[in-house]
Amino acid sequence: xxxxxxxxxxxxxxxxxxxxxxxxxxxxxxxxxxxxxxxxxxxxxxxxxxxxxxxxxxxxxxxxxxxxxxxxxxxxxxxxxxxxxxxxxxxxxxxxxxxxxxxxxxxxxxxxxxxxxxxxxxxxx
Numbered sequence: 148x149x150x151x152x153x154x155x156x157x158x159x160x161x162x163x164x165x166x167x168x169x170x171x172x173x174x175x176x177x178x179x180x181x182x183x184x185x186x187x188x189x190x191x192x193x194x195x196x197x198x199x200x201x202x203x204x205x206x207x208x209x210x211x212x213x214x215x216x217x218x219x220x221x222x223x224x225x226x227x228x229x230x231x232x233x234x235x236x237x238x239x240x241x242x243x244x245x246x247x248x249x250x251x252x253x254x255x256x257x258x259x260x261x262x263x264x265x266x267x268x269x270x271x272x
Contacts (some may be wrong), residue, residue, distance in 0.1 A: 148265040149201035151194055154187040155230035156261045160250050164239050171239040178246050180239035188229035192236045199225045 148156075161171040164180070171180045184190040199220070209217050219225060228234045241247050 148261070149197045151187060151197040151230065152201060153258075153261060156264075157254070157257050159231065159238075160253065161239055171241070173241075173246070173250075179242050181242055182237040183240045185229060185232035185236055185238050187231040188236070190236045191229070192232060192234040193223070193226040193228055195220070196225050196227045 161173050161178075161180075163172045165171070166182070169180055169182075170177050172178070185192075188194045204220075209220075229236075232238050241250060
């Protein structure tokens, strides 16, 4: 599973964000946050659609697909909005250690579930 597909499958931990007050809503609670560059898109707000290049593209692939494809690919013609930051280029990061610990446990569980579904999909289930 490509990291961009994984990010889309896992979704966001926050329900909403107020950048002015530096707070995010999570499970009905207001949580104090800082902001960090989005790790999925590296702060671009977009990335190449994983359906185009998630298995990687070799030089032979590029030659076979042609010059027009290469131009579109490198100029952003196949880019989509980042599933993590929704184009904002930054993501909220909680500052409370207890919230961080809860989120890490939740993310680990969601990651394990996503990996199990990906494994089942590869097996044809």
